[in-house]
Amino acid sequence: MSDFSSIVPLLACPETLSPLTQEGDTLKNEQGTAYPIVDGLPRLLTPTKSEEEEKVRQKMQKFYEKFTFPGYDGIDSPGVLMDKAQKSGFGRWVDQAVSPMATVLEVGCGTGQMTNFLGLVGTRKVIGVDQSIASLTLGQKFKEQFDLKNVSFVQGNIFALPVKPNAVDVLICSGVLHHTPDPYGGFKELLKRVKPGGYIVIGLYNTYARIPLGLRKCLFTCTGNAFRWVDAHMRRKDVDSSKKEIWFADQYKNPHESWHSVDEVLKWFEETGVEFLSGVPNIGGMVEGETPQHQKLFSAHPRESSLQHVMKQLGWMFSIGREGGLFVLTGKKK
Ligand SMILES: C[S@@+](CC[C@H](N)C(=O)[O-])C[C@H]1O[C@@H](n2cnc3c(N)ncnc32)[C@H](O)[C@@H]1O
The missing domain is CATH 3.40.50.150 (Vaccinia Virus protein VP39)
Incomplete structure (x- = not known):
């Protein structure tokens, strides 16, 4: 039997948010509903x-x-x-x-x-x-x-x-x-x-970084997945073929996805009382003690204007866009 005593105090019933307790191979809420541990x-x-x-x-x-x-x-x-x-x-x-x-x-x-x-x-x-x-x-x-x-x-x-x-x-x-x-x-x-x-x-x-991938997706859809080598990841020699298949499915055959801009997520932060700290790729310059090889994710970075963000994101088409166009923002809950 696995022992979950160290994390049970952090868990809650997904339906009622009431506390859970472990009883053998189940987690039980206050109303007696048991969730199995398998x-x-x-x-x-x-x-x-x-x-x-x-x-x-x-x-x-x-x-x-x-x-x-x-x-x-x-x-x-x-x-x-x-x-x-x-x-x-x-x-x-x-x-x-x-x-x-x-x-x-x-x-x-x-x-x-x-x-x-x-x-x-x-x-x-x-x-x-x-x-x-x-x-x-x-x-x-x-x-x-x-x-x-x-x-x-x-x-x-x-x-x-x-x-x-x-x-x-x-x-x-x-x-x-x-x-x-x-x-x-x-x-x-x-x-x-x-x-x-x-x-x-x-x-x-990212909305901008993923534009080339969106175009490749159209190409693959129209040609029955011919020309898969056009994707840089599919040409990589250091990745084995099963991993490449998973990558291809995740990037080009995913049943549901949406794209997002830096300013959209910054608005989420503003609306929910989250202080923006850092972006990867970097969106606002470096802080003291940082180098391009070492970014301090939980230090408050300067923010640039929306126009500068758009210019940066257009550039991402040719950098992170080659590997899926994922960008990261970090924030601190006030
Ligand atoms: C592309 S994978 C990312 C995995 C990992 N975070 C990474 O970066 O390698 C997306 C994951 O999100 C999970 N996921 C999607 N919707 C979810 C949901 N509503 N609740 C929990 N997990 C979800 C999927 O099962 C999948 O494992």
Whole structure:
């Protein structure tokens, strides 16, 4: 039997938000409803309230039960995971920004690479939530194999999150909200779980950076997926073919996605009392002690004008656009 005593105080019933207690292989709410724990994964997934939105969620769940993203190919030890994350720049910056004592929640963690990576610092408490059991199972396998006691995976829905309000120091949600029918509504749900003074890290498809990809998508659709080599990722020699198939499906065959601009997300921040801190790629210049190789994600960066943001994002077509066009903004909950 898995012991969830260290995270149960942070969890809540996804339907009533009442506290949960562990009884054997179940988590029970105050009304006696029991949620099973199967193979070390608490099953706390409940539907999105609106029927239309629930239909989209189910479609997305089916997709990610088949295409487990990002997978673990070639990552067969904590050392390799650490090496990969450190090399990615972003992984290294997140690790440097997140306190070793922090409670971290990653929502839409997929196969949990980031969750497990942050959990390599044993003093952090890290929880990964996703709706896809197939993805979570891969994360759980890595966690168990390398005995990461401070890491937990939980099945849940962003729109019925099984986590108490004001529970975590850092919330990470990257590559997820744009696959939901209500990204801003999802953002607000996530923010509720962050402690005042805590940090939120949001990664979304960028409206401008994704234009070339949108054009390639039309090309592939019209030609029955011929010319797949036009995508730079599909030409990479360091990525194996099954990983490339998952990438192709995720980027070009995804049942639901939306695109977002920097100023749109900054407006979400303003409307919900979140202080903008930093953007990746950088959108407002550097702060003291920073270099292009080392960005301080949780330090307040200057902001440029909307016009400057548009110019920067147009440039992203030729940089991050080649790898999916995902940009990240970090903020601090006031
Ligand atoms: C593109 S993957 C991103 C995985 C990971 N964050 C990363 O960056 O590698 C999107 C993930 O979001 C999850 N997801 C989408 N909608 C969700 C929802 N409503 N609730 C929970 N997870 C959701 C999917 O199951 C999938 O694993």
